[in-house]
Amino acid sequence: GAGVSQSPSNKVTEKGKDVELRCDPISGHTALYWYRQSLGQGLEFLIYFQGNSAPDKSGLPSDRFSAERTGGSVSTLTIQRTQQEDSAVYLCASSLKPEGTQYFGPGTRLLVL
């Protein structure tokens, strides 16, 4: 079946602009995660959604980062006033249940000039 999809695959933006990254999880998966992969920091957790519960935002690096998940499915990660250090690959993952195996999407490569 279809895996996790993310769009856009690449995004180039200017410093100070806002960006939105989209994630479509595997159908029926209740848990959705955002991670960031960068050269200096490796793979870092950003935010976690489970069903209708309040999201776990403990990994968001600053208040410029926010995310929402509409209808328990699609999620959007928004970065406001982008900075060069936000350049990274943003990965989305989903799992059937909270403690289950996470399946990753192909990521969005963000470059902030």
Place this chain on the structure above:
Amino acid sequence: AQSVSQHNHHVILSEAASLELGCNYSYGGTVNLFWYVQYPGQHLQLLLKYFSGDPLVKGIKGFEAEFIKSKFSFNLRKPSVQWSDTAEYFCAVTGGSARQLTFGSGTQLTVLP
């Protein structure tokens, strides 16, 4: 808080050599353990996982890993590597109430033909 250490940053082997990649975690409670692989230009894929039961788990493409609780280790092994195993390998853990994956820094494996 959980942490994961992968001591080998870059491993270079010839085809048919045996592989062992180290992974140690720090967390005092029950853990779930994972190895993910990222082939060049591709997204993260699950190699194998340990939730409970037999501490020796087998994954795809001939990989296996052994959970040794007393050593807080989950080393990845393959008896005979192939050129197509060239990739970056990530060890990850979830534990306790945390649902997000905590990743190690990754090991880049290069297999020479």
